[in-house]
Amino acid sequence: MRALTLLFCSLLFLPSLAVEPESNRQKENIIEVTGEGRISLPQDKIKIDLLLTDESRHISKAKMFIEQQSKQIKQMAAGLGISPDSIRWQQVHVRPLYKEDSVQLHALEVPHSLPQGDEARVFISQLSADKTSEVEKFELSRRISIDFSDAELYQQFLQRVIGLGVKNIFPALISSDEYQQYYQQALDLAVSDAKAKAARLAQQTGTRLGGLSSLREVVLPGNKPGQEFDLSLRRENFTPLAQEIRARVVVSFRIIP
Structure with missing residues (x-):
């Protein structure tokens, strides 16, 4: 009986043992490579958004602070030769900031012993929670959009606007639709680069490149365009917006011995 049991267990494991070498053999027939593609962005379509803010x-x-900063930016742009038609000014927006009610806890000393049961319950008044929130201060903001046709002028403006204390800068070289078009081109180049790498490896190993197995x-x-710069860093640590769009793919090809 024991021998039959051992024989039965052996038969159960035989299929898995037989499949494992086949699985390893199939993995050996796959080659995986990484491809990269880069597309340089046009230098005649540069846009930058500034957000001026102040709280008081x-x-x-x-409002006086916002107007003063706006005047400085206008004068600086004129000094650099930027056309007034390239600058779009939005109205000043006002947003009230409400003061949150704070709850303070104090120790309560009772000179007498409290009875047990329901008579010993202590209730906290809800009157403070029903109060209307008070306005603590106001936040004013204005967005300014500027178009550039020269990359060097764009860099000069960035450095000077940082010196004015502007902390919210949103550079975007191209629109979202244009970005998707350029990114697709970079993606196509990345796939072609991966295929060329795989073909060279197959040639070096004396095999032939087969069909596509997977692509990631x-x-x-x-x-992505329109990212906000963290200008809490010092000026020497400021990095301008990249002038290219990159794409990367991981591609697996079948190889034919």
């Missing part, structure tokens, strides 16, 4: 308890004080797109950081 008095609207007039914050790799998301690269900092590859």
Whole structure:
């Protein structure tokens, strides 16, 4: 009986043992490579958005600060030869900031012993929660959009606007639709690059390149337009917007011995 049991267990494991070498053999017939593609962006379509902000308890004080910064930017743009038609000014927006009610807990000393049961319950008044939130201060903001046709002028403007204390800068070289078109071109180049690499490897190993097995797109950081710069960094650490769009793919091909 014991011998029959061992024979039965052996038969159960035989199929898996037979399949494993076949699985390993199939994996050996796949070659995986990484391809990259780059597309240089046009230098005649550069756009930058500035967001001027200030907070104050008095609207007039914050508005005065926004107008003063706007005047400085206007004068600086004129000094650099930027056409007024290339600058679009939005109206000043006002947003109230409400003060949140704070709850303070204090120790309560009772000179007498409290009875047990329901009579010993302590209730906290809800009157403070029903109060209407008060306006603590106001936030004023204005967005300015500027178009450039020269990359060097664009870089000069960036450095000077940082010196004025502008902390919110949103550069975007091209629109979202144009970005998708250029990214697709970079993606096509990445696939072609991967195929060329795989063909060279197959030739070096004395095999032939077969059909496509799998393709995976790799998301690269900092590859989208309109990203906000963190200008809390010092000026020497400021990095201008990249002048190219990149794409990366991981492609697997079948190889024929």
